[in-house]
Amino acid sequence: YAPDDGLLVIDGLRKEFGGLTAVEDLSFAVEEGEILGFIGPNGAGKSTTFNCVTGVYPPTAGTVYYDGEDVTGEPAYEMVKRGLARTFQEFRPLPDRNVRKNVELALVPDRVLSLTGLRGETRERAVEICERVGLGDRLEQTPDELPHAGLLRLELARALATDPDLLLVDEPFAGLSNSEVEALSATLEELRQDGLTQVVVDHNMRGLLSLIDRAIVIEFGAKIAEGPPEAIRDDERVQEAYLGG
C-alpha cells in the first residue's frame, strides 16, 4: 500500500502482547466517503487494530498513514486533532452528568475553555450533536436512565464531538435488537451522507450487510477476505471461520 491509497492506510500492522500475536501483517485502506465493515469473530484482533491506529497502543510493526502522512504510534490526542475519532466497546460515560453535559465535556477536553466565553457555544454544539444521534429528547437524562441503545448513541455522540472526518465504530450493534440495529444503521448512514467516513466493527455480518460498501474479514489477527458484502457472506473461508469457531 502507498500512503495515499486511502484516507486511512494500514500497512503490515502487527501487534504482540507478550507471546500472543493479536494482529499479524494486516493491511487495508479506508477510502474517503465509504462505510467499511471490519468483521471477525471475538478475539480476532479488531479492537486491537483500532487501538494501534488511534494511539492507545504503539504497534509492534507496520505503518499507519492518515491523510497521506505517516502517523504510526502517534498519541491519541494527535490522532483526534487530525480528524480521527473512535468509539470504545467498553465505554464509561460520567454517571453523574446528563447526556448533554457528557457530550459537552467531550467537546471541550481542555476544561479551561469551558470557563471562558465559549460556554453558550459548546452547549449549543452539544445539543446539536445529541440531536444528530437521536438523543435530542434525552438531553437532561443521566446515563443510567438510558436504555442500552441510548448508551451506544451517547458514545457515538462523544466521538462526534471531536468533529472527525473518519470514525472508527467498535461493535455498535452489540446487544441490540434487530429494530435497534436498523435504527442505528440509519443514523450511521445519515452521518455518511454528511461526509463522515466510517469503519464499523461487528463480530458477525448481521445488520452490517445493508449498511456497508465493502468489508474486511479477519481471523486470528490476519485478513481472510475483502470485498463487497454479498461476496463476503458467500466466501468459503469466512463461513469456515464462523462455523469452525
Ligand code: ADP
Ligand atoms: P476483538 O476486538 O476482535 O474481539 P481484541 O483485539 O480485543 O479482539 O483481542 C485480540 C486478542 O488480543 C485477544 O486474544 C485478546 O485477549 C488479546 N488482547 C487484547 N488486548 C490485550 C492486552 N491489552 N493485553 C493482552 N492481550 C490483549
Ligand code: MG
Ligand atoms: Mg473488540
